[in-house]
Amino acid sequence: MKQKIDSIINSMRLSRLEKTLRKINEYSTKFESFTDEALQQKTSDFKQRLKDGKVTLNQLLPEAYAVAREASRRVLGMYPKEVQVLGAIALHEGNIAEMQTGEGKTLTATMPLYLNALTGRGAFLITTNDYLAKRDFLEMKPLYEWLGLTSALGFVDIPDYEYKKGEKKAIFNHDIIYTTNGRLGFDYLIDHLADHIDDKFLPDLNFGIIDEVDSIILDAAQTPLVISGAPRVQSNLFNITKGFVDTLVEDEHFEMKKSKKEIWLTEKGIQAANDYFNVENIYGEKYFDLVRNINLALRARHLFESNYDYFINNGEVVLIDRITGRMLPGTKLQSGLHQAIEAKEDVEISRDLSVMATITFQNLFKQFDEFSGMTGTGKSGEAEFFDLYAKVVIQIPTDKPIQRIDYKDRVFLNINIKNKAIIEEVKRLHEAQRPVLLITRTAEVAKYFSTQLFQMDIPNNLLIAQNVAKEAQMIAEAGQLAAVTVATSMAGRGTDIKLDRKVHELGGLAVIISEHMENSRVDNQLRGRAGRQGDPGTSQVFISLDDFLVQRWGETALNKNKQLQSMDNSKLEHSRVFQRRVHKVVTRAQRVSEEQGVAMREIANEHEKSISIQRDLVYKERDKVLSLKNVDDFNLQSLARDVFKEDFILKHNQITESLLLDYIYKNISFKFDGDLSTINITNKSEVLEFLMEQFNKQLSENKAQLKDDYFHLRFTQKSILKAIDSGWINQVDNLQQLKGSVNNRQNGQRNAIFEYHKVALESFEYMGSKIKGNVVKNLCQSIITYDDGDLVIHFP
Numbered sequence: 001m002k003q004k005i006d007s008i009i010n011s012m013r014l015s016r017l018e019k020t021l022r023k024i025n026e027y028s029t030k031f032e033s034f035t036d037e038a039l040q041q042k043t044s045d046f047k048q049r050l051k052d053g054k055v056t057l058n059q060l061l062p063e064a065y066a067v068a069r070e071a072s073r074r075v076l077g078m079y080p081k082e083v084q085v086l087g088a089i090a091l092h093e094g095n096i097a098e099m100q101t102g103e104g105k106t107l108t109a110t111m112p113l114y115l116n117a118l119t120g121r122g123a124f125l126i127t128t129n130d131y132l133a134k135r136d137f138l139e140m141k142p143l144y145e146w147l148g149l150t151s152a153l154g155f156v157d158i159p160d161y162e163y164k165k166g167e168k169k170a171i172f173n174h175d176i177i178y179t180t181n182g183r184l185g186f187d188y189l190i191d192h193l194a195d196h197i198d199d200k201f202l203p204d205l206n207f208g209i210i211d212e213v214d215s216i217i218l219d220a221a222q223t224p225l226v227i228s229g230a231p232r233v234q235s236n237l238f239n240i241t242k243g244f245v246d247t248l249v250e251d252e253h254f255e256m257k258k259s260k261k262e263i264w265l266t267e268k269g270i271q272a273a274n275d276y277f278n279v280e281n282i283y284g285e286k287y288f289d290l291v292r293n294i295n296l297a298l299r300a301r302h303l304f305e306s307n308y309d310y311f312i313n314n315g316e317v318v319l320i321d322r323i324t325g326r327m328l329p330g331t332k333l334q335s336g337l338h339q340a341i342e343a344k345e346d347v348e349i350s351r352d353l354s355v356m357a358t359i360t361f362q363n364l365f366k367q368f369d370e371f372s373g374m375t376g377t378g379k380s381g382e383a384e385f386f387d388l389y390a391k392v393v394i395q396i397p398t399d400k401p402i403q404r405i406d407y408k409d410r411v412f413l414n415i416n417i418k419n420k421a422i423i424e425e426v427k428r429l430h431e432a433q434r435p436v437l438l439i440t441r442t443a444e445v446a447k448y449f450s451t452q453l454f455q456m457d458i459p460n461n462l463l464i465a466q467n468v469a470k471e472a473q474m475i476a477e478a479g480q481l482a483a484v485t486v487a488t489s490m491a492g493r494g495t496d497i498k499l500d501r502k503v504h505e506l507g508g509l510a511v512i513i514s515e516h517m518e519n520s521r522v523d524n525q526l527r528g529r530a531g532r533q534g535d536p537g538t539s540q541v542f543i544s545l546d547d548f549l550v551q552r553w554g555e556t557a558l559n560k561n562k563q564l565q566s567m568d569n570s571k572l573e574h575s576r577v578f579q580r581r582v583h584k585v586v587t588r589a590q591r592v593s594e595e596q597g598v599a600m601r602e603i604a605n606e607h608e609k610s611i612s613i614q615r616d617l618v619y620k621e622r623d624k625v626l627s628l629k630n631v632d633d634f635n636l637q638s639l640a641r642d643v644f645k646e647d648f649i650l651k652h653n654q655i656t657e658s659l660l661l662d663y664i665y666k667n668i669s670f671k672f673d674g675d676l677s678t679i680n681i682t683n684k685s686e687v688l689e690f691l692m693e694q695f696n697k698q699l700s701e702n703k704a705q706l707k708d709d710y711f712h713l714r715f716t717q718k719s720i721l722k723a724i725d726s727g728w729i730n731q732v733d734n735l736q737q738l739k740g741s742v743n744n745r746q747n748g749q750r751n752a753i754f755e756y757h758k759v760a761l762e763s764f765e766y767m768g769s770k771i772k773g774n775v776v777k778n779l780c781q782s783i784i785t786y787d788d789g790d791l792v793i794h795f796p
Helices: 002-031 038-053 057-076 082-092 104-117 129-145 167-173 181-191 215-217 238-245 265-279 285-302 339-342 361-365 379-389 415-431 443-455 470-478 499-507 522-527 546-554 561-565 569-573 576-625 636-649 658-665 684-705 709-749 752-781
Strands: 095-096 122-125 151-153 176-180 209-210 225-231 254-257 262-264 312-313 314-318 353-359 370-375 393-395 410-412 438-439 461-463 484-486 509-513 538-542 784-786 790-796
Touching: 002 082, 002 181, 002 393, 057 082, 057 129, 057 339, 057 379, 082 095, 082 104, 082 370, 095 176, 095 265, 095 379, 095 790, 104 122, 104 129, 104 176, 104 209, 104 370, 122 129, 122 181, 129 151, 129 176, 129 470, 151 167, 176 181, 181 215, 181 225, 181 353, 181 361, 209 215, 215 361, 215 370, 215 379, 238 339, 254 285, 262 265, 265 285, 314 339, 353 576, 353 709, 361 576, 379 393, 379 522, 379 576, 410 415, 410 569, 410 576, 415 443, 415 509, 415 538, 438 443, 438 538, 443 484, 470 484, 499 538, 509 522, 509 576, 522 538, 538 576, 546 576, 576 709, 576 752, 636 658, 636 684, 636 752, 658 684, 658 752, 684 709, 684 752, 709 752, 709 790
Parallel strands: 095 370, 095 393, 122 176, 122 209, 151 176, 209 370, 410 538, 438 484, 438 509, 461 484, 509 538
Antiparallel strands: 225 353, 254 262, 312 314, 784 790
């Protein structure tokens, strides 16, 4: 029933888009007869009409799309089909276009990118990896240039490249930018660490199209981008608490909900900790670090699995992206968790770095005035897209009917029987010369199958999500006669598999999936590797009671059933009752996994709310400081008066000479040798005016050391920015630490998220007060020098 309603709603949405399509088709017919020069001139015309306010982008869309369409035919030799134009309309409207593999999403994106770039405010195409961004940019660049627009790759594709001054600004000073979600996120954070207006390089985020949008803003939403800063004081408790945790027994000393990544000590576990560490109560205030490290050790030991969440490479813990299966070198878990895993694995413990800046992809894309997305599998994530971004998913029909046959799952009792059946099926298909794409959940399983097939003299390509460019080349060849490709779920994604002509007659590409993935969207993506653009093909998933989904999320006693274990395998495979029961277990486990994924993303989004609001306020304040052109605009007198009043006058009922001297030495001038006998210490108003007098005296002395008004402005800006950045870095780091420990606050029926927001607000208010005090200190106590004519400030 729901599918029927969804289908009706989608038809209505498409019907609305088709009205616009008809207008585009009328213009397309007209522009066929235009000379190249006349067609190219349309870009200037469009820009002028927009500038004069004669049209809106929506009104201009039919004409502009028709121009881009005809230009594409002449420059690229590709003419966007009607289904691609429908997708392009949906993208401009800020929605999600669901387009199947091979339907030409790269070409589809050129039309809304062209239209939105006409405003002069820029347009972004954001994809999942460097290879795809560069490939698509190089392919489409001639089209944009022919149309009179500039385009650029948003990064220099050289490992560890160091950008020269102004180079990034030049890159982003183009009409259309192709980049990746990770690079754009780090660019956003780095741009907001600039200490001079000329060092800022990122333009306002106007319009963006996200390729593989579900992967980027749903699946990757739980992992924030982080810029690390100075090392924290390293705890010596990682190995000690690891030794304690190794002695604990589940359900006796601790309990856990593995699916929710929650783990906690029982009463017996708390007593065991008290005894082990010889303390009265580990939850006493002075043992905060001990409890934190016990919790980290528990999580590392029981909630993170080797070769699934991470693996050990050359003595280092390297994280694995659960969604893509790719290694994440250089990425570390925060708040000491990475170090706890290193202790667990007996490798050298790395430095625990503080967090300087962080943002989630969800909040990154909320910085855009408008963004949209493309994917082959958006419909099942529509509820989340709508809740988070008020976006609907429009399913764009394929140009040719889908010929792929999706066979029912083949069901087995255990993994050994299943793997044997998979190898036999690959062998059968290979003998018939049909190309096979065997997809696994992990690199480990992919390597196993590849080895087994080689031992049977079946040559195969192994793709385990390590080299994107190489994978793209190999996956493109996976449709050749008798080709066998073994790959992890995301290897080679974004590349079409084109079939050899003879393969069409044999039934097309056969996709075999070794188990259901944690999300049905990923299953659908994998099935979609076969049957592109009306090609024939098949897909089939092999499942067993040993599958990861069942082990992690399923609740069944079937795998312990002695009667089942003793039955003949061939009988079980043909038993409808057995097939139905196992399929039900796996389907339910996948549903639980999906629901848990949604819940975890909701929690991550809740945690991000506080830091997002605070980050916006801090970044606006930074930009305001950078944009001011005159020292008098900073209102330093009012700020200093507030600081002296709050930090000193109101804090002391009775002010003494020694208190006042100490405050002046620490905050205004460490060289102060003035006479305090001239003021009435008991008169707080008089003391306040005296502090202001000393403040202004110090400002005058500093100004005398500065060469001119420009350096005076730079000194003031840098002093304020240093205070803001120090305060914000501490705040971000504190919130990151708080996020890791907040679940321990749930005692006494207190809600963890409420507690997090409450503490986050309190700490933000404290940060604001601290920043003001540090601005005064930086302005008064910094040492000013010059290096080759450049201002150098040594902050206190």
